[in-house]
């Protein structure tokens with residue numbers, strides 16, 4: 001196995017698009033995915049892992065490609081009744097999707113770890129890539145908007161990422177340990193790819209799990225990242241607000257500065273190519289490519305480009 005696999009760090013939709021391309025360019029056995037679980041949330045007594053599910057459904061080819069999350073051809077009958085019982089109304093859960101959460105919660109209650117459950121669900125759905133949560137412990141991303149604090153999912157869905165962010169905490173992150181063998185995978189992977197995901201609440205959370213950032217630093221020459229910020233803005237989500245709050249400029253250069261310690265290579269969008277020299281000043285090799293993955297062909301081309309970079 002040594003040297004023959006890629007390790008991809010992943011958040012939600014941006015990462016899923018990249019992995020869709022990657023699994024059409026190399027076989028799924030050739031990559032492992034380390035997935036953010038800071039968005040995980042308990043609802044209706046069920047453990048929901050939004051990023052794991054987006055990646056799982058995408059690689060299993062059952063995802064709703066228009067929305068980018070959830071099952072295709074989904075119905076919401078169960079949710080319509082749940083809404084009669086609960087006050088809570090902002091999270092959408094389809095009927096097929098609920099089966100995943102029921103199965104996951106059942107196994108967790110029986111003592112399986114999140115890593116074991118993630119692996120089992122992915123195998124049952126026919127996935128051959130190895131999917132790994134960033135840790136087995138519960139971590140919750142809490143956002144403060146001044147007047148109140150809330151779970152990141154509530155900020156994202158109920159508030160549509162609109163309020164300015166005044167604070168962010170990752171509850172439970174101090175107790176979070178990497179899943180067995182993950183540090184070894186970082187050392188042994190042929191190449192590590194940081195997907196175009198939210199740098200703060202998707203990749204940033206993974207980086208805070210004990211030992212992960214330190215181990216990446218030691219192998220930075222083989223760490224490749226793709227910028228999630230194009231022309232100073234996000235395609236989706238609150239990465240811009242979070243970067244601004246943390247004092248980073250909202251641009252691919254800002255992301256490169258945030259990743260500076262542990263990446264050797266950075267792919268930025270063609271539209272930002274005029275900033276290439278600013279990234280190279282940070283001692284990071286920079287490459288320009290069309291990174292907007294609006295169809296399968298573009299996803300495949302970006303994945304192939306990363307695989308083919310000579311370093």
Ligand code: GDP
Nearest residue numbers: 011012013014196197198202228234235237293
């Ligand atoms: P979530 O789905 O919002 O939880 O988020 P992710 O962790 O996947 O990150 C969202 C980030 O992915 C945003 O900053 C987007 O700009 C970025 N993103 C989404 N789609 C693409 C894409 O096709 N290309 C690039 N370069 N970035 C993307």
